[in-house]
Amino acid sequence: MTETDEAAERLTLMNAGIEAMIPVAHRMGVRIVELDRGRVVGRVEPAGNTNHIGTIYAGVLFTVAEILGGAIALATFDPARFYPTVRDVTIRFRRPARTTVHATAVLADDVIEAVAATAEAAGKADFALTAVLTDADGVVVATTEGSYQLRSHGT
Amino acid sequence: MTETDEAAERLTLMNAGIEAMIPVAHRMGVRIVELDRGRVVGRVEPAGNTNHIGTIYAGVLFTVAEILGGAIALATFDPARFYPTVRDVTIRFRRPARTTVHATAVLADDVIEAVAATAEAAGKADFALTAVLTDADGVVVATTEGSYQLRSHGT
Numbered sequence: 068m069t070e071t072d073e074a075a076e077r078l079t080l081m082n083a084g085i086e087a088m089i090p091v092a093h094r095m096g097v098r099i100v101e102l103d104r105g106r107v108v109g110r111v112e113p114a115g116n117t118n119h120i121g122t123i124y125a126g127v128l129f130t131v132a133e134i135l136g137g138a139i140a141l142a143t144f145d146p147a148r149f150y151p152t153v154r155d156v157t158i159r160f161r162r163p164a165r166t167t168v169h170a171t172a173v174l175a176d177d178v179i180e181a182v183a184a185t186a187e188a189a190g191k192a193d194f195a196l197t198a199v200l201t202d203a204d205g206v207v208v209a210t211t212e213g214s215y216q217l218r219s220h221g222t
Numbered sequence: 223m224t225e226t227d228e229a230a231e232r233l234t235l236m237n238a239g240i241e242a243m244i245p246v247a248h249r250m251g252v253r254i255v256e257l258d259r260g261r262v263v264g265r266v267e268p269a270g271n272t273n274h275i276g277t278i279y280a281g282v283l284f285t286v287a288e289i290l291g292g293a294i295a296l297a298t299f300d301p302a303r304f305y306p307t308v309r310d311v312t313i314r315f316r317r318p319a320r321t322t323v324h325a326t327a328v329l330a331d332d333v334i335e336a337v338a339a340t341a342e343a344a345g346k347a348d349f350a351l352t353a354v355l356t357d358a359d360g361v362v363v364a365t366t367e368g369s370y371q372l373r374s375h376g377t
Contacts, residue, residue, distance in 0.1 A: 087274065087278050088273050088274035089273045089274070090270070090316050091250060091270060091271050091279050091282055092279060092281060094249075095281075097244060110283035115245070115246060116246050117244065118244045119243035119244070124244050124246050124247060124285075125280075125284075125288050125308050125311070126246065126250075126281055126284050126289075127283075128248055128286055129280075129281050129284045129288075129311075130279075130280075130281035130284075133280050133281055133284075134281075150322065153280050153315055154314070154315060155278070155312060155313060155315060156284075156312070156313055157310060157311070157312040157313075158310060158311055158312075159310040160308055160309060160310065172293075176248060192357075200296070212291040
C-alpha cells in the first residue's frame with residue numbers, strides 16, 4: 068500500500084471503531100479525518116446538531132474535541148498494551164459555530180516520549196491535550212483542555 | 223390546576239422546548255425531570271449512550287449537565303426578557319456511569335437576586351452553576367462547573 072492508502076485505511080478503521088465503541092458520537096456525525104502519531108483532526112457538520120438559533124450545540128462541540136484524546140492515544144501509543152481514559156475536560160466557547168467544525172489536537176514528540184516512558188515504567192501515565200475547534204472560515208469557535216490517562220490493559 | 227399539575231406542565235413544556243431547540247440532546251434521551259425556581263434535575267439513560275465497556279459516553283454526561291444551565295435560567299429568570307448562553311464548562315469524571323444518571327443543579331436565593339439585579343441594570347449577568355451527576359445508587363459519577371451569561375433579548 069502507498070502511504071496515502073495506509074492513511075485512508077487508518078481513518079476507516081478508526082471511524083469504524085468509533086461507530087462500534089461510541090455509537091452516540093458516530094450518530095452525531097463526528098468523524099476522524101486526519102490521524103497520525105501525535106496529531107489528530109476530527110470533524111462535525113451542523114446538520115442535525117444545531118440549536119434553535121442555528122449554531123452547533125455545546126455537547127456536540129464537546130464530543131468532537133473530547134474524542135480526540137482517545138483517538139490520538141490509540142494512534143500514538145501501542146493500543147495492544149495501553150488504552151486511554153478521560154479524567155476531566157474544560158471547554159471554552161468562543162464564537163457561535165454555524166458551519167463545519169474541525170477540531171485539531173497535537174502531542175509534541177517530547178511529550179509522547181515522556182508519556183510512553185512513564186506508562187512503560189508505571190503501567191499508567193497522564194497526558195494533557197488541547198484541542199482547537201475552528202469553523203469553515205478558520206475562526207476559533209471553541210477550545211478544550213483535557214486530562215487523559217493512558218493505562219495498561221488489565222490495570 | 224394543582225401545584226402538581228403545574229409542575230408536570232412546566233416539565234412537559236421544557237422537554238418539548240428542548241426537543242424543538244436542541245434536538246440532538248433530546249435524541250440522546252436527555253430529559254428535565256424536576257424544574258423549579260433555582261433548582262433543576264436532568265436525567266439520561268444508558269440505552270444508546272454507552273461505549274464499548276458499558277459506561278455512558280463522556281459527551282452524554284456533559285450534555286445532561288450542560289443543559290441544566292439553560293433550563294434553570296429559563297425557570298428562574300424572566301424568559302420573556304432574558305436568555306442564557308454558556309461560556310465555559312469543566313467536567314470531571316469520577317466513576318464509570320452504568321445506570322440511569324441524574325444531574326442536579328441549584329442556584330441559591332441570594333445568587334438569584336444578585337444575577338437578576340445585575341441583568342436588570344446592565345442587560346447581562348454572569349452566573350456560575352455546579353452540577354452533580356449521580357448514578358442509580360447515588361454514587362457521584364461526574365461533576366461540572368459551568369459559566370453562563372444571562373442576556374437581554376436584543377443585546
